[in-house]
Amino acid sequence: MPNATESAPAARSERIPTTLRLLTLLEEIVRLGRPVKPSDLSGTTDLPKPTLHRLFQTLEAEGYLQREPDGRSYSVGRRAREMAVATLSTQRVRTARLAIMRALAKDVGETCNFAIPDRESMVYLDRVETDWPLRVQFSVGTHVPLHCTAAGKLYLATLSDVRLDSYLRNANLDAKTPHTLTTPDALRAEIEKVRAQGFAVDNEEFLEGVIAFAVPLRDKNGRMPATIAFQGPTQRLSIEAGYTHLPRLKRAAEELSALL
Known part of the structure; x- marks a missing residue:
């Protein structure tokens, strides 16, 4: 007793x-x-x-x-995830986040996306559109695939090897463009590259003629709750030019991480 x-x-x-x-x-x-x-x-x-x-x-x-x-x-x-999204969307947090994103969009000259993982996709929680008439338009709340977007590949890079292997075995790696990585081996190699370099690139893999660069936000435990990215049409933004904007993108990620 x-x-x-x-x-x-x-x-x-x-x-x-x-x-x-x-x-x-x-x-x-x-x-x-x-x-x-x-x-x-x-x-x-x-x-x-x-x-x-x-x-x-x-x-x-x-x-x-x-x-x-x-x-x-x-x-x-589901309800806990919805609560997390609502918390990130509270007016004071969102006001500060949008100010950072607008400054980033102005400096880069392209549309910026703030995305969070939602089960089998990434969802745009916020977007700041470029002033250029030629642009890709998605609404807040749009879900995009994991395997062919910069934000999605960043999320896949956070998975353990066991969970990544399970995803690669079972996911529908459908081709969105001729550049989409559609085999488990090709995508696994890409994810390893993302892990090593700390950022991800969408080289016309989701939308033909559109590229994107994404970096992670980090919380106090070092985990990735969200990503920040910029995207633009290849007629205006080349891959080489995209790399030159990475330091500015990473600086925005640091500022956004401080809001978490």
């Missing part, structure tokens, strides 16, 4: 309001940034295992967590 000292942490944790326990649990899962089992948190939350299982089930039922294919692990669910 446990003594009073042994049962004290569990007793204290059980006195925490259920709502706060749910938020604390979700915060820890997001901090870890990977699928977790209830048992993975038993040593960091002071919650009894039955309570952990019950809280996980509650978060799953409400859409804040979703169960992984193994049936035992959980990852962030």
Whole structure:
């Protein structure tokens, strides 16, 4: 029978309001940034295992967590992702972000995109269009593929080797243009290049006649919650010219990361 000292942490944790326990649990899962089992948190939350299982089930039922294919692990669910997007879109944060993006677009002379990963694609959370009449127009909220966009390839570069291999085995690497990388080996080699250099290039892989450069934003844990990119038509922006804008793009990424 446990003594009073042994049962004290569990007793204290059980006195925490259920709502706060749910938020604390979700915060820890997001901090870890990977699928977790209830048992993975038993040593960091002071919650009894039955309570952990019950809280996980509650978060799953409400859409804040979703169960992984193994049936035992959980990852962030739809409602938690929507909350993250809404947080990044709050007016004060967005005002500062758009100011940075407008300065970048002015200096580079091309459209700038702020994108975040959303399951099997990247979604544009913000865009600042160039003043040139010749431009590629996408609306905020547009989803773009992972395998043929600069932002998407940056996200793929953050995956573990196991998850990247799974993606390459199962994803539909359909050709958007004659330049799209459509084989697992070719895309894997490209991802390794992205990992090594710290930025990604879309060389007419998503839209023929359009190139893009993207760099990651980093949070305090070193993870990539979003990307910043510029894109333009090849009639006006060459690959060689794009490389000259990389220092300015990286500076914008540092400023945007400071807002996270």
